[in-house]
Amino acid sequence: MISDKEVESERNLKLKPIAGSYNSYSVNEKEKRDWSGNIYLGCVAAILAIAFFT
Template identity: 55%
Template structure:
């Protein structure tokens, strides 16, 4: 028969062995995953990995078919009476094309009225 102290000692030894086994297993997994080097992998324009056998097309531009979005101008203003709150307003360029077409149309009407 085992005494209560021997049972407690045996259980603590088994728990210690289990923890060491789990720790060793974790170290093996960590070594396996840390050895993977992806610095030489090719990526597409979205940053996703390309297949290993993918042939890169040689071109000067990053996106041939896509339009390059122009940088937008933002105006950041602090909101009065608040702490660390800001209002972000986009500065819009005015579209004068509609006004120019209207002036041309009015010019044609005035010239046709005069003649």
């Protein structure tokens, strides 16, 4: 739905006009990295290493 109200968004978007085009923009969205999967994998690897060497 299109309205005249401006809505605050939590997404960090950067619009950049595309050279040589008419009303075309490149949308770059920067996301925060989710480290929880990597931390979980690191803990599992540490537990397996401890179990292997003991």
